[in-house]
Amino acid sequence: MAEIILALDVASADQARRLLDGLPELRWVKVGSVLMTREGAPFVAELRARGLQVFLDLKWHDIPNTVAGAVEAAAGLGVAMATVHALGGQTMLRAAQVAAGGRLGLVGVTVLTSHSAEEYAAAVGRGAGLKVAPVQPGSLDAEVARLAGLAAAAGLRGVVCSPREIEIVLPELPAGAWVVVPGIRRAGDAAGDQVRTATPREAVKRGATHLVVGRPILNASAPAQVLAELLTEVGRP
Numbered sequence: 001m002a003e004i005i006l007a008l009d010v011a012s013a014d015q016a017r018r019l020l021d022g023l024p025e026l027r028w029v030k031v032g033s034v035l036m037t038r039e040g041a042p043f044v045a046e047l048r049a050r051g052l053q054v055f056l057d058l059k060w061h062d063i064p065n066t067v068a069g070a071v072e073a074a075a076g077l078g079v080a081m082a083t084v085h086a087l088g089g090q091t092m093l094r095a096a097q098v099a100a101g102g103r104l105g106l107v108g109v110t111v112l113t114s115h116s117a118e119e120y121a122a123a124v125g126r127g128a129g130l131k132v133a134p135v136q137p138g139s140l141d142a143e144v145a146r147l148a149g150l151a152a153a154a155g156l157r158g159v160v161c162s163p164r165e166i167e168i169v170l171p172e173l174p175a176g177a178w179v180v181v182p183g184i185r186r187a188g189d190a191a192g193d194q195v196r197t198a199t200p201r202e203a204v205k206r207g208a209t210h211l212v213v214g215r216p217i218l219n220a221s222a223p224a225q226v227l228a229e230l231l232t233e234v235g236r237p
């Protein structure tokens with residue numbers, strides 16, 4: 001059974017509180033860069049006091065010592081999961097995993113779900129006119145697999161990938177690894193800026209363990225009803 005993680009992509013702690021007060025069935029929340037920058041560690045502590053598991057999604061990508069220090073700080077806050085970017089490389093990933101010390105699950109970000117193949121190629125310097133072979137449309141799969149393998153080799157708890165790439169990362173990961181999947185949309189939901197999406201049922205069938213859902217709940221007139229539908233779809237009683 002997969003977990004539903006609500007992405008608290010809201011403007012303030014007060015807005016988050018009002019939303020959470022109406023979602024008693026929720027077990028996991030994701031805190032990203034905007035809310036963490038605005039509200040900070042005290043708000044994370046407040047979420048923990050509500051009994052929620054916190055996924056701190058800051059996608060650390062820095063020198064190993066800095067990332068290790070950030071992981072230490074996150075562990076001290078009691079977060080359950082945090083992200084590091086697999087593009088940071090083996091030394092950084094291993095330093096982060098050592099710092100985690102089993103106190104939280106680190107997951108490696110592979111390729112952001114907002115990227116097309118062409119945009120990713122430009123970002124990593126593999127486009128037309130460059131000496132390195134370009135990333136062709138449809139070949140993001142190889143990049144996702146490569147980065148998932150780096151995360152697994154460093155001992156991370158799992159990876160973040162799009163729902164369309166779950167089968168690609170699974171062979172690179174040990175049994176029981178976490179596969180954290182954003183870009184979750186119910187049938188009929190707008191994709192927004194997410195390029196590679198799937199329904200909850202599709203993602204779970206493919207092997208996702210944690211489904212990150214934001215706008216389908218945040219923008220709903222009845223958030224609790226949408227959450228109930230998602231929980232039913234992933235088989236949570």
